[in-house]
Amino acid sequence: MNFLLKRMKKIEPLFEKGGRFEKLHSVYDGFATFLFVPDKVTTRGAHIRDHMDMKRTMTVVILALMPALLFGSYNIGLQHTRAFGIVDWTLIQMFWFGFLKLLPLIIVSYMVGLGIEFVAAQIRGHEINEGYLVTGMLIPLIMPIDVPLWMLAVSVAFAVIIGKEIFGGTGMNILNPALTARAFLFFSYPGWMTGDKVWIEGLMSGGGLDGFSGETPLALAKMDGFDQMPSAMEMFIGTIPGSAGETSTAAILIGAFILLLTGVGSWRIMLSMTLGALGMGLLLNATGGNEYTQMPAYYHLIMGGFAFGTVFMATDPVSAAQTNTGKYIYGALAGILVVIIRVFNPAYPEGTMLAILLMNVFAPLIDHYVVNANIRRRLKRVQRA
């Protein structure tokens, strides 16, 4: 690798101030630090530093997303065969079909998002932030598979510029950027984001078996279609219509395991959000009412985007509550809100996205009260003394 390092060092001056490619410095720096952890040593403060950096943090999250991505690819193929009455595809064929459908979304998401990040880093004179590596992977996993690529590109640009960069970039944003992208599409092009056709590849452009209906379990629940509801096991494994990443609770749990084992994801948020949704579901069970409120409470955990949102979205450390106490409150409220929006809102079958975005907005307020309690403890000490 010495050869490569020497080559990189040799062209480095071209990208420095005054060099021919000065304007591409952030791009060079991004690639150079990706290939090699730089030779920079500590100059101030602690002389030794942990090996952990932002690249590794983000890599862990991407790794945790892989099971959901792989299963999602397979499920895209599986749902397609069901909708079109194909019976002779093997598992590999289904996976490959889905993967090729998902790949353009991933490529567009990264190209647009990283492109903006490079420009922003160049303007600010900062190094490239790794935050988008995760966001860029999350976005394709929460989009309908047939979403037009230009729509995806617009929503990514909106999320990165309006949702993140104008606040100062990764670490400064208030809303989760991936959910911002989804919310943007949701409200701008609802026809591509809801209904019984968007969640299965090929249905939007016509085709599919006569009378085939591709509703998600959440939509079925909303329309009292409980007789057509897939079994709990199917919903847990994820062989149901939905966006690529969200359907398989099992695959998401593997990701959750990775995040918790490495300590990168917050167990406080995952736990409290799950308990919040479960508690709200049980409360509805107890109060009775219609068939939806009587649905087993644990269904809420395996339906729709709850699991994906809980593990990968609500735990985004930047947009979540930052204090440990705050995380319990934030998670629990998000879980409760998911169920409330799902069951009582007449318009939207899914509540996870809006619940998390709403709690993103309230997270600073929650932290404010938690920190104020700390301040009061400190003041009380003076009065006692």
Place this chain on the structure above:
Amino acid sequence: MSTLIRLRKGLNIRLAGKAEKILLPEVAVTRFGVRFADFPGLVARLEVQEGSPVKAGSVLFHDKAFPEIKFVSPVSGVVREIVRGDKRILLEVVIDQEGTEKVDFGAADPLRLTREEVRSRLLSSGMWPVLRQRPYHIVARPDSVPKAIFISAFDTAPLAPDLDFVMANTHGNYLQTGINVLSRLTDGKIHVSHDAEGSRVAGLNNLQNAEFHRFTGPHPAGNVGVQIHHIDPVAKGEVVWTVDIQDVVALGRLFTTGFYDRERIIALAGSGVIHRKYHRIKPGASVSAILKANFQEGKQRVISGNVLTGKRITPDGSLGFYDNMLTVVPEGDTSEFFGWATPGLNKFSYWRTFLSKLLPGKEYDLNTNLHGGRRAFVVTGHYENVLPMDIYPVHLLKAIMAGDIELMENLGIYEVAEEDFALCEFIDPSKTEIQEIIRSGINMMIKEMN
């Protein structure tokens, strides 16, 4: 037996290169230096010029705001050089050691002196700067009377010297006399903190006029600031003092013999040196003698103090005023191919993303590489895990960055020193210079309060 305070938060960095418990005799040193950067928050006014003859105990410079705070020469000799930096700021007064002349400040029993007499002896002998105060972790203001004085009798920093071993090789009577000196300076208690087992040294165990505490837990349990927080925290308007335990001995020596002599025992540690032992040395002494022909191969960094909070010095630089160890670690100025993606079996980390977490007890060789680039704060909930205080570290740091004095006050700036945040800086994946931010916040407070 004293009560045991259990701390769970913190981190022991398992660094290779501990010093063997062998004490080497003092080696002859001819170059001494008093570094002004060891005293943050003060402004120096020189009293000597290049070529001035000095005795051990002669004044070199004093503080501008409190001229009675004097800094004296550790040895007799001649001022060889006055090193200045940008804007002619004083960096160091360098002395060539010659002869053995000492200023005699007179012996006295501190218990028979009034507070004012003890105070003026400490000020005139140049021993005052060993007293440091919280808030701000600076040299104690002479016009203050502390509500208590704190002494940590153990050090948990990476590769830190075993202070029990140090005290076992120190004159026991001086320690008691030193405690007596301190007892004249406060109406409150003198708190001495040990690790869980307490001290094996009789002189330390039977001290009069002191109250004992025991702490158990990882670093920074040995930091005096953490101990204060759990014993008797500093609120707004209150002042406590802290003294290094070896300086308590120096105080005792001053009142027993009448001479300024801060000779102490330090550990020479770190994977950058071959022979790692304990040395007798005076603060300010050039370290070249004990480092001579002792470096491992490759580029090494010499640090006066520990790897988390120490100051980088040249191989012939002088030992810092307050430091009790000298650390040498390899420089890390090499690039690592896909370094961020390796499994990390050989990489020590706080984080569980490295396989090294599966090897408890293993010791690691860490160099000075930053291991990443500067980012905004992203991860949350981890800085708290290495700060055993009821303080929200990131909120305090952000208050400092925003220059919000009132919020800094509310969030605990009076209780902290940069050393307490060193582990936050160590684990930070965003590579923020956290200790520097804390010091800038403290400087803001000092300015605001004057």
